[in-house]
Amino acid sequence: MDASRIRAGRRGAVAVVLVCAAALAGGCLAVPPARKGGPTARAALPLAANDLQDQYQRVIKQVLPSVVQLQAGQSLGSGVVYDDRGHIVTNAHVVGSEKTFRVTTARSEEPLPASLVYSYPEQDLAVIKLDKVPEGLRPAVFGGSDQVAAGQIVLAMGSPLGLSSSVTQGIVSGTGRTVSEPADEGSPGATIANMVQTSAAINPGNSGGALVNLDGQVIGIPTLGATDPGMQGAAAAGIGFAIPASMVRTVAGQIIGTGKVTDSGRAALGITVRTVVDDGYRPAGVAAVTVRAGGPAARAGLKAGDVITRLGDTPVGSTTELAEALAEKRPGEPVTVTYQRSGGTRTARVTLGEQ
Structure with a gap:
């Protein structure tokens, strides 16, 4: 799925209200009879709403102090306090080249003041560190993949449009999404697997903040919102994506421990590529521009100039499609690569390496 770094708003509240109103008008809401001297069913409804509101407020009070506003040059974004040593995790596109x-x-x-520890654009994550740790700095609690399921209520916390300590709410709309970010300043955007899809509003400035469940656990780092190709790239309301907390912990832990990412878990062919087009200027495959000596593709016999058209059972027409296909694989996994050379179609069995 192609997506843009424009943060999406959200829709759907009107539809929900209309559905509820229709249910009430049609008499389909079952209301048990009230017991004599006891609370009525009508009184129970506001109580449930108040309980949910109290839970929201408890989570906000618990987590929001761990979410910071980050200024990188002329850009504003968000970050999450990772530990009590002053490490803060954010998006690589937030820190940019700063x-x-x-x-x-x-x-x-x-x-x-804070300084960059390491930026890992391939997963759109970065870690910075406060030059001096202030008293009372509160690290966030990061959850795991088992804490994420469609339908969960979540809160997105950050600094959208420069409005620090802002909170929006929604649900987890889906999991396991593979999303390609747009190219930025001449560089291809990252393709990230296993992202969390949410209806919580994600706007410019939310990037690098926290997507939080009602247990007060950070389950993802909000990163981008989708755009609607049919509306000239306008934000697609209610469709945002967050990098899962399990990946955040993996990448941030390596950066803090070694100063870089030593085990990305991202599959690679060991080539640099570009999209080729047919006579109708339609994407027709991915040409290998360079093939790293001793890399996975080289060991399988691929050469510069070969045009890859399929990875396993997945057709590959562009560099984005190749990146998305690789994002579904793991290093060490064998895969059949179909490619064109000298007008003929060939296949090679490649054991994938690591990016």
Whole structure:
């Protein structure tokens, strides 16, 4: 799925209200008779709403102090306090090419200086570190993949449009999404697997913040919203994506421990590529521009100039489609690559390497 870094708004509230109103008008809401002297069913409805509201407020009070506003050059984004040593995790596209930052925490009246530890654009994650750890810095609690399921209520916390400490709410709309980000400043956008889809509003500035469940656990890092190709790239309301917390912990843990990502878990062929088009200027495959000596593709016999048209059972017409197909694979996994050479079609069995 192609998506843009425009943050989506959300729709659907009107539809829900209309459905509920229709149910009430049609008499389909079962209301048990009230017991004499006891609370009525009508009184129970506001109580349930108040309970949910109280839970929202408890989670916000618990987690929001761990979500910071991050200024990188002229850009604003969000970050999440990872540990009590001053490490903050955010998106790679938030830090960009900057090395130093200004961070505003829940307790700081003035921005605090911070420096880049490492940026990993392939997974759109980065870690920065406060130059001096302020008193009372509160790390967030990161959940795992078993804490994420469609239908869960979630809150997105960050600094959309520069409005620090903002909260929106929605649900987990889906899991396991593979999303390709748009190209940025001449570089191809990252293709990220296993993303969490949410209806919580994700707007510019939310990137790098926290997607939180009602147990107060960060289950993802909001990263981008979808766009509607039929509306000239306008934001597709209610469709946003977050990098899952399990991947955040894997990448951030390696960066903090070694200063870089040593085990990405991302499959690779060991080639650089470009999209080729047919006579009608339609994408027709992916040409290998360079093939790394001793890499997976080279060991399987592929050469520069070969045009890949299929990875396993998945047709490949562009570099984005190849990246999305590889995102579904794991290093060490064998796969059949179909390619064109000298006008003929060939296949090669490639054991995938790591990016």
